Amino acid sequence: MTNSPITNRIGAVFVHVTDMPKAIQWYSELLGLPIHADSHEGTIYSLHMDGGSDLLLDSNRRDDSSQNNKTQLFFETKKLMDSYHFVKEKGIEVVTEIEEHDNISFFTFKDPDGNILMICEDKRKL
Template sequence: MSHPILNAVGAVFIPVSNIERARDWYSDLLNVPVAGEILFGHIYCLPMQGSTTVVLDSKIYDPASVRNTPLFHFNTDDIHASFQLLKEKGIELVSGIENGHWFTFQDPDGNVLMVCKC
């Protein structure tokens, strides 16, 4: 019998205070067009490559739900260009490039995110 829980991540939820602002900010960050609609007035699914979806959700936002440590990372092929891009965009960097392959930054709600060269 196969196991009922699959070895795959379907979605990662990020609590955001303003769904429209978060949709625009993350779309700009990832250089993806704003596509689709805001569902139920509080959910936006970012168009991502691969099988994992990033879901922005303003209904689950509470200052206590803001992530102080990253739960996942965005991939990059060029960590230095990625770091420079976020710096130029004025995005709050939490760390410098660590061990030559990752760094952390904050979204407008204070969620800490990571970019990593794998």
């Protein structure tokens, strides 16, 4: 194994958005976080996540034609069914219904910009 000056940890994940105020409101409500002042002249908004990596909303989206139809990231939960009902009650578009496997269960949904997100329950951590 070689030594690397790069830390083995993800510092942040970018989610590209088209309407920063709407995205801030949507993600803050989804995750139960208070809204705070933005940074980078309003083009970056950091959602501080438990466990390390922050979620960075980035309004520098330039090209909607490259919209990715794959899952961008997942949020953890210990209560998948409660999380599913919470998302549905908020009127959020569910892309895939709950899938259950031996060690994990999950479902996917879209944010207001069409980014596909996942909520995942790791049964090994329960």
